[in-house]
Amino acid sequence: MKRIAITMGDAGGIGPEICLRAASSDEIRALCRPCIIGDRSVIEEAASVVGISPESVEVIEPYKLKGFKKGQPTAESGLASYRFIKYAAEKCLEGEFHAMVTSPISKEALNMAGLNWPGHTEMLADLTGKSSFAMMLIGEPIRVVLVTIHIALKDVPGTITEDMVYEKIKLSYQACRMLRLDSPRIGVAGLNPHAGEGGLFGDEEIRVILPAIERARKEGLPVTGPIPPDVIFRQAYKGELDVVVAMYHDQGLIPLKMIAFDRGVNLTLGLPVIRTSPDHGTAYDIAWKGKARDTSIKEAIKLAARLSLD
Numbered sequence: 399m400k401r402i403a404i405t406m407g408d409a410g411g412i413g414p415e416i417c418l419r420a421a422s423s424d425e426i427r428a429l430c431r432p433c434i435i436g437d438r439s440v441i442e443e444a445a446s447v448v449g450i451s452p453e454s455v456e457v458i459e460p461y462k463l464k465g466f467k468k469g470q471p472t473a474e475s476g477l478a479s480y481r482f483i484k485y486a487a488e489k490c491l492e493g494e495f496h497a498m499v500t501s502p503i504s505k506e507a508l509n510m511a512g513l514n515w516p517g518h519t520e521m522l523a524d525l526t527g528k529s530s531f532a533m534m535l536i537g538e539p540i541r542v543v544l545v546t547i548h549i550a551l552k553d554v555p556g557t558i559t560e561d562m563v564y565e566k567i568k569l570s571y572q573a574c575r576m577l578r579l580d581s582p583r584i585g586v587a588g589l590n591p592h593a594g595e596g597g598l599f600g601d602e603e604i605r606v607i608l609p610a611i612e613r614a615r616k617e618g619l620p621v622t623g624p625i626p627p628d629v630i631f632r633q634a635y636k637g638e639l640d641v642v643v644a645m646y647h648d649q650g651l652i653p654l655k656m657i658a659f660d661r662g663v664n665l666t667l668g669l670p671v672i673r674t675s676p677d678h679g680t681a682y683d684i685a686w687k688g689k690a691r692d693t694s695i696k697e698a699i700k701l702a703a704r705l706s707l708d
Contacts (some may be wrong), residue, residue, distance in 0.1 A: 399431050400496040400706045403486040403508070406436025409475040411680025412690035414444035415499055417501045419692040420699055422454045430703040432456070435482045437463045437675075439532040447530040447688050462483040474701025476507030483518065490591045490671035497672035497702035498552045501695065502680045505548070514581060516548035531668035532569040533649060534641075535612055535677055536701070537658025540579075540634045541641045541668070542650035543570045554588065554646045556558045563643070569667040570641045571619050576693035576705060585630050586611055586623030587638040587649060608643075649685055663701050670703050674698040 404421055407413025418441060421432035427707030433456040434441060440463060445452040461481035462473050486498040500518050508515060517554040524530045535542045545566045546554050567584060574582035586607060587593075590600035597604055604622045614621050623631070623643075631653040633639050653676070654662055662677030676694030684690055 399429075400430045400703055402495070402702055402706070403489060403495040403498040404432055404695075404699065405479070405482040405486050405498065405500045406434060406440065407482075408471065408479050408504045408507055408680050409437065409440050409463055409680055410468055410470050410472065410507075410685060411502055411504065411708040412682065413479075413501030414440050415448050415688070415690045416676070416695045418444050418450055418452075418455060419448055419690075420695045421693075421695070422450050422457075426696060426699050427702060429535065430464060430496075431574045431708075432699065435460065435486045437461070439463075440466070443511070444604045444686075447686055449688075454562070458485075469682045471504040471507035471510060471680075471682075472510075473507065473510040474495070474536065475578050476504060476509070476511035476513060479503040480508065480513050480521070482509065483521060484525055487522060487524035487671060487673075488672075490673075491526065496706035497674070499698045499702050500673065500675040502676065502678060504680050511677040518664075518673075518675060522666060522671075523667060526669050526671060528670065529666055530565055531666060532566050533653050534573050534665045534667050535662055536665060537654040537662040537677065538652050539637055540631065540633070540657065541573075542654055543573070543641055543643050544647060544650050545643060546646050548647065551646065551648075554564070558589070558602065558606055558645060560606050560610045560613070563607055565612050566643050567610065567619060567621050570643055571621075573665065573667050574640055579586060579640050582618065582620055582640045584621040584641045584643065585625050585633060586621060586643040587627045587630045587645055589627075589645045591626070591628075595608060600700055654678075660691060661697050662694055663698045665701065674702045
């Protein structure tokens, strides 16, 4: 049975609760051998909150927290969450684990700790030495790959390039193969309203997006677009597209979270390890109250287990 590393995430958030609930469930144990990477005393305290015996899960403690605040980001919790991720990634590369699932971290806490990655995706790319990577969000029937991730909206038009869009189309196709999607159909969203309306509302579609699509088509990739953003997600929802390549974070995540908020999964593409995560944040407002649901992290573990079997 495949061994899956589950990082604890930010200690002040819901990570300890949800990874504990998921790792101790019969449903997950039937699929894989889950192992929580985190602080043992934090997991034990979380176990008392959710009413689960801490002895029911395997825990590896590569770093001991010096303290944390429930429901708040701290420099210490940011540093610890990084240490847990780094350990899991290294052990996956060494073959000790077959995949890793990451519980939510706080970008604010990372920054407080002097760690300048805007999120898991960029951190893992650096830790594994990869420069070509992408975030795929899965909330059936919609799958989204993001061209830009954690940058300000005002910076998106000047950041996207033909090479970036082309790279994300290629990674989308590779993901379709990983997910065993027969005859995949990839659609690329425009950046502007009506996909620019022939340049009337912006020319990024003409200058950047369409050349990338045509380049991918010449290589035989099954891609179409640019499609107006207010149309493309309806097509994906109806099953007419298998993957949507979105230009920026909220363009892709708003429609996906509308239909799959509690079960969305993040799959990082382009890494030498399998990494998934729940598609939600630390939820400080409900952390350490026993209210957090483990639906999304369970889906992330299931996907990691399925991919690691291939």
